[in-house]
Amino acid sequence: MGDAQAPKGRAALLEKLRLRKLQQVGIQPPQPVDPEPEAPPKPTGRAALLKKIQESRQKKVGSDVLHVNVTSSEVALPLQAGIESKDVSEITEEVSKLAITKERAPVTYRGETGKPVNVTSNYIRLRIEKDRGVFEYEVRFNPDVDCKRTRCRMVNQHMAEMGKIKMFDGGAVLYLPKLLATEKVHFECSLPTGEPVTMEIIYKRKKNMSECLHLYNVLFKKVMRALMYSQMGRNYYNMKEKYSIPQHRLEVYPGFAVTADELESGLLLCLDTQHRVLRCQNVYELMCELNRDPNFKENFANSVIGCCVLTRYNNKTYIIDDVAWDTSPSDEFETSDGSAISFIDYYKKQYNITIQNGSQPLLVNRKSIKTSDASGKVDRMVCLVPELCYLTGLTDKMRADFRVMKDVAAYTRVTPAQRVNCLRTYIQNVSKSAEAQQILGDWGLKLEESTIQMEGRLLGNETILFGDNKEFRCGNNADWTRALSDHKTTLPIDLLTWVVFYTNRDKNSAAKFAETMTRIGSALGCIIKRPQLVPLRDDRNESYIDCIKQYARSGTQCCVFICPTLRTDRYGIIKKMCTTQFPIASQVILSKTLANEQKARAIIQKIALQINCKLGGTLWTLRFPFKNWMIIGIDVYHPPKGSKSDSICAVISSLNESISRWFSMALPQKGELSEFYKLVFKKSLEQYQKVNGTFPSKIVIFRDGVGDGQLDHCLRLEVPQFEDTLRQFHLDAKLCFVVVQKRTNTRIFLRNSQGYANPEPGTVLDHTITRKYHSDFFLVPQNVRQGTVNPTHYIVLYDSCNFKPDHIQRLAFKLCHLYYNWSGTVRVPAPCQYAHKLAQLYGQYINNPVAPELADKLYYL
Structure with a gap:
């Protein structure tokens, strides 16, 4: 049969517009074909479109279902040439009603094993009034x-x-x-x-609730301002209730981190207490202190660039990016109306502040701001006056001072009971503030009067396995320090040929160290012979380099360096030479560490255990109810802001059934990691096959350092690399990819007869405050004596193994027991902590390929 007569004129225009609109909403129009004579007449007009819409309702896109929000009464498109009474604008309007939205099914991921415990959290439920929303x-x-x-x-x-x-x-x-x-x-x-x-x-x-989260967070920013809180960074602080520490010239400001989110049980507000430490010293005073130094400009720039400062006149924080030595407050700048004014006159006019020194250099803050033009962003430079900028945070010197940290911790280490009281006070303040109630009430929101109450589960304590088939059942504190000193290690390594380097001032300390090491060998289950003691000419870096070249020869197992002071350049030279040029275990000890005779034996015993790990030994193990599994840990080290160095990604993979031997690799990360993961995973599989004679049947990957905004990146770009590698090896191994987040504002409190306390190690919470669309849970792995414990958030991003929630939760808790630098549980699984140590060591000091002889040893502890 011949082609039907094509529509002309207005009918042709309407037909073209109809096809274009259908394509915009994702509905492909049928192509014209010659109908068979016997075929029944096809539905046309409104009936044809309705049928196509009903079919599209069932169309699957991955795990999402496409829903077309349209009814029969809404379809009035001129699909027949005879209908020409519709105006073009009316056609556009009715086709635009075919709005397609994507809805995801909520995910439930709950375990069953463990003892039930009553807990609460720092989440408050947000109620939305009936018939209200966005x-x-x-x-x-x-x-x-x-x-x-x-x-x-x-x-x-x-x-x-x-x-x-x-x-x-x-x-x-x-x-x-x-x-x-x-x-x-x-x-x-x-x-x-x-x-x-x-x-x-x-x-x-x-709008769906998940689409309105930005609006709700904006509303709570207004609530915090109504409660007279000032924003510094992302959090809000009460500038009127500061704690002064005059002996250290510090001030501590209490505050909150506030986030509204849609979780498994609905719309919740996360409210976490925060503290901001400010120094009573401004940048100009620091400049005057450093002015006597011959390298004044360099030292001053290194001290302030990258630091966060607070300008008290507007309570805003800025990151210092540069120092403009050729500018001063006497210079003029152009205002928004085109006039020129000096910085001195500007601050006097705007804030009634008199700048004392008109010749001080200005500090520079650079940031990108959004614009409405095609570029989308424009760089903006802010010049700051040093005497108006107060330094925030603690210096490295302060952090190394025990007295400073102890005095600061008296205000920042908040107990669970104190945190709950702070939450109650906040809720009361919101309820008493008419302005805050108005802000929430305008959008139909109401804050509940208490934190959310839940039931968690407490996993059983683990059994630590030592040498000579000795066992130790962990208590509720998850600590086995005393048991470690009383038992032999699982796999001791004899230390027969090793060298101790020292300066003349540490001669006696070196002799006592060598003598103690030989005596404690039997307690560890190994033989430690007396080392060769080598005095250094002086404390210059060249002396250490010459001694390493002379004594780090073949057959030497370990080099120990007793250094009089802590210097990063010297530490970096030692680690770099002993990992790249001379693959040998190295241990750096500060002389003051050995000065305390009362604690010397316990300290030296820990050093001996660390050296044993660096030689390939094993300190303790656990029972794992599986065989032929590979556990992988991944973490990334990012260099400081302004550094030209690359990020470093470290991958750690297990080599045996007891999960006590590891294969390690670290490489610079440039651009996407597609080729990097394939390379490392391939070598990990080959090494596993070399050690065990077979490939693993299941691989569990714990990926640390991934934020919420990077989850899709991991799923789309990282997980396929591991699956592709398995296909290259023609392996039927199953893969489970778990994201580990330790930087979270979520807190979990145990409710008991005495009030609120920290939950015991092994507490799991996998409902109510978990993600609505992810398989995730919170695990409390540690015991803390002061402050509040931080739970770790686990998100099972991909799982072809079909593990039960109990399996992943128990495995994660077990792996927290296997970090050999600490005789207790750590916050993240041991492979993640090892990857963190390796990436940090590589990024800060090595930055060169490590000798392959060290790949199966924990040389980075």
């Missing part, structure tokens, strides 16, 4: 209005009829907290020239 409307102007300011003015003129509360940025989308009386509302407006304009407000949909 409703999306489209704003149309006839004729069109291009100026955003004019569009906002027109919307604001008629807000009294729309409920007064709105969110509108001058575009085409308007958000209201209530439904209007009708789906379409018309308002008559006028341009500044007097020309009349018709504004049409058209209802589109009610």
Whole structure:
């Protein structure tokens, strides 16, 4: 049969518009074909479109279902040439109603084993009033209005009829907290020239809760300002309730980290107590202290660049990016109105502040701000006056001072009971503040009067296995320090040929160290012979280099360096030479560490255990109810801001069934990691096969250092690399990819008869405050004596092994027992902690390929 006659004129235009609109909403129009004579007539017009829409309702896209929000009464498209009464604008309007939204099914990931415990958390439920929410409307102007300011003015003129509360940025989308009386509302407006304009407000949909999280967080920013909290960085602090530490010239400001999120049990507010430490010293005073130094400019720049400073006149924080030595407060700058004014006059006029020194150099802060042009961003430079900038945080010298840290911890280490009291006080302040209640009430929100109550589970304590088939059952504190000193190691390595380097001032300390090491060998289950004691000419780096070249020969197992002071350059030279040029175990000890005779034996015993690990030994193991599994840990080290160095990614993989031997690799990370993971995983599989004679049947990967915004990156770009490598080896091994997040504001408190306390190690919480669309759980692995314990967040991103939640939760807790630098549990699984240590050592000091002889040893402890 011949082709049907093509539509012409207005009918052709309508047909072309219909096809284009259908393609925009994802519906492909049928292609014209010659029908068979026997075929029954196909449905046309409204019936044809409705049928196609119903079919698309069932269409699957991955795990998501496409829902087309349309009804029979809404379909009035001119699919037949005879229907020509519709205007083009009416056709566009009705086709636009085919709005396609994606809905994801909530995920439940709950274990069953363990003892039930009553817990609470720092989450407060947010209630949304009935028939309230966030409703999306489209704003149309006839004729069109291009100026955003004019569009906002027109919307604001008629807000009294729309409920007064709105969110509108001058575009085409308007958000209201209530439904209007009708789906379409018309308002008559006028341009500044007097020309009349018709504004049409058209209802589109009610937004999902997950789409409104940004709005809710903006509302709580307003609530914090209503409660007189000042924002510093991402958090809010009470600038009127500071704690002074005058002996160290420090001030501590209490505050909160506030985040609204949609979790498994609905809309919750996470409220975590925070503290900000400020120094009572401004940058100008620091400059005066360093002015006597011959390398003043270099030392001053190194001291302030990258630091965060606070300007008290506006309570804002800035990161210092540079020092403008050729500028001063006497210089002038151009204001927004085009006039010129000096920094001295500006601060006097705006803040009534008199700058004392008009010749001091200015500090520079650079940041990118969003713009409405095509580029999207523009670099902005802010010049700051040093005498108005107060330093925040602690210096490395302060952190190394025990007295400073002890005095600061008296205010920053908050117990669970104190945290709960702070949460209650915050809730009471919100309820008493009429302004805060108005902000929440305008959008139908109400904060509950207490934190959320839940039931967690406590996993059983683990059994530590030592040498000579000795066992030790861990207590509730998850600590086996005393048992480690009383038992032999699982796999001791004899230390027969080793060298101790020391300066003349540490001659006696070196002799006592060597003597003690030989005596404690039997307690560890190994033989430690007396080392060769080598005095250094002096404390210069060249002396250490010459001695390493002379004594780090073949057959020497370990080199020990007793250094009089802590110097990063010397430490870096030692580690770099002993890992790249001369593959040998190395141990650096500060002389003051050996000075305390009362603790010398315990300290030296820990050093001996560390050396045993670096030689390939094993200190303790656990029972694992599986065989032929490989456990992998991944972490990334990022260099300081402003550094030209690359990030370093470290991968650690297990080599035996007791998960006590590890294969390690670290490489610089440039761009995407597609080739890097394949290379390391391939070598890990080959090494596992070399040691065990077979490939692993299951691989569990614990990936540390991944934020919420990077989860999709891991799933799309990292997980396929491991699967591709398995296919290259023609292996049927299954893979489980778990993201580990230790930097979280979530806190879990145990509820008992005495009030609130830290939960015991092994406490798991896998519901209520977990993610709505992820398989995740929180695990408390540690015991802390002061402050509040931090739970670790685990997200099972990919699992072809089909593990039960109990399996992953128990495995994660077991692996927290296997970090050999600490005789207790750590916050993250041991392979993640090993990867962190390796990436940090490589990024800070080595930055060169490590000798392959060290790949199966923990040389980075």
